Amino acid sequence: DTEVTQTPKHLVMGMTNKKSLKCEQHMGHRAMYWYKQKAKKPPELMFVYSYEKLSINESVPSRFSPECPNSSLLNLHLHALQPEDSALYLCASSQGRASGRHNEQFFGPGTRLTVL
Amino acid sequence: AQSVTQLGSHVSVSEGALVLLRCNYSSSVPPYLFWYVQYPNQGLQLLLKYTSAATLVKGINGFEAEFKKSETSFHLTKPSAHMSDAAEYFCAVRAGGTSYGKLTFGQGTILTVHP
Secondary structure (H helix, E strand, O other): OOOEEEEOOEEEEOOOOEEEEEEEEOOOOOEEEEEEEOOOOOOEEEEEEEOOEEEEEOOOOOOEEEEEEEOOEEEEEEEOOOHHHOEEEEEEEEOOHHHOOOOOOEEOOOEEEEEO | OOEEEEEOOEEEEEOOOOEEEEEEEEOOOOOEEEEEEEOOOOOEEEEEEEOOOOOEEEOHHHOEEEEEOOOOEEEEEEOOOOHHHOEEEEEEEEOOHHHOOOEEEOOOEEEEEEO
16 A cells, blocks of 8 residues: 545635544555645645654644644644635655655645635 | 755646756755656655666656756656646655755646647
8 A cells, every 4th residue: 555545635614613634644654744735836844743753843833733643644633724724735654764765755635725 | 955946837848749847956965856746636746766876767657857966957857748747747855864854845847738
């Protein structure tokens, strides 16, 4: 299985809602990532988890809260978002640092988020 | 710090023509370089990667790229374009050290293929 899955595919939420994005991989990867991609722009890194620990937070606002319950799952909890947070949210995974491999990242299909 | 510059936000070719997408990088350490393709409303798919094993890298779908250290370039080519190649292409560099795993992307190049 060389797939990263993301749910839901689409999400519409109001500014007062709380929602979560989910990401799952079964490739045995120990690094997982959240990216945000605005229209006609490249993906921008938000968070990196390495061996289930948060290793990189790219100064993301606290209304985005990541969680890594185990090595296969990655969540992104959303609360009090703004309309400018509307974007495609991409999850990715790669082998962990200790693997000695060159760690290409495998991306999921993304969740298209619209904040009203 | 690493950075990537993709020359040309839009490239248009005829079906069967050569595809050339340009990427220049800046890196203070030997870089790991990647090309990804993104079809509309989809995630990114890895086309190929440079990891210092060979300067000419072959990828999927007939694409290849050549790493030229003297030119700090990693241009993507395909001898004969197909309609299905129409997509957006991103060049990316991966940092090492404390930023291990972080990919820095170029701005992307949209490839259009005309019949």
